[in-house]
Amino acid sequence: MAGKILTRWHVAGATMALLVAVTLLAGFSQAATAQATAHTVELTIVAGKNASDGSFDFNGYQRGAMTVTVPVGWRVVVHFTDVGSMPHSVAVLPNGSHQQAMPSATPAFSGATTANFSSGLPKGTTETFTFEATKAGTYEFVCGCPGHAAAGMWDTLIVSSTAEGPSVTPTNAATIVSK
Numbered sequence: 001m002a003g004k005i006l007t008r009w010h011v012a013g014a015t016m017a018l019l020v021a022v023t024l025l026a027g028f029s030q031a032a033t034a035q036a037t038a039h040t041v042e043l044t045i046v047a048g049k050n051a052s053d054g055s056f057d058f059n060g061y062q063r064g065a066m067t068v069t070v071p072v073g074w075r076v077v078v079h080f081t082d083v084g085s086m087p088h089s090v091a092v093l094p095n096g097s098h099q100q101a102m103p104s105a106t107p108a109f110s111g112a113t114t115a116n117f118s119s120g121l122p123k124g125t126t127e128t129f130t131f132e133a134t135k136a137g138t139y140e141f142v143c144g145c146p147g148h149a150a151a152g153m154w155d156t157l158i159v160s161s162t163a164e165g166p167s168v169t170p171t172n173a174a175t176i177v178s179k
């Protein structure tokens with residue numbers, strides 16, 4: 001009798017230990033997954049910052065003078081503010097789109113645009129949009145208001161398959177915060 005009871009306790013104990021182990025493993029695996037998907041970069045883009053270029057700039061940079069790099073697969077949260085004297089917009093478009101007279105309103109990544117791409121957002125407006133940088137390559141931040149891209153209102157976005165984190169050149173050209 002005593003032997004049977006002891007065995008039962010052993011079985012119960014082993015089962016408990018197994019459950020604890022499985023629960024711990026599940027917990028670790030969940031934490032690892034959460035970390036893998038937490039690759040988000042918050043990027044601030046200020047339109048029309050520099051009056052001396054007619055305010056046709058992002059963060060004071062135009063004609064590709066600012067390059068933002070993000071690793072492929074990261075989520076990009078763009079905080080856009082128009083501080084210029086006229087409406088502006090921004091979208092992530094395929095490389096070379098600034099050469100089009102009327103840049104396409106279809107962004108390179110789903111959701112990678114402010115509202116009213118071709119008419120722009122009134123000065124003083126702030127808008128946030130989010131997209132997943134799902135494909136490596138070179139892209140452009142372009143203002144869609146007529147004539148603005150031709151006047152220089154575009155910069156560069158590189159979605160990199162080798163970069164380990166986001167960056168911007170020149171250094172501090174944009175506020176980037178990784179999360």
Ligand SMILES: [Cu+2]
Nearest residue numbers: 088143145148
């Ligand atoms: Cu503009």
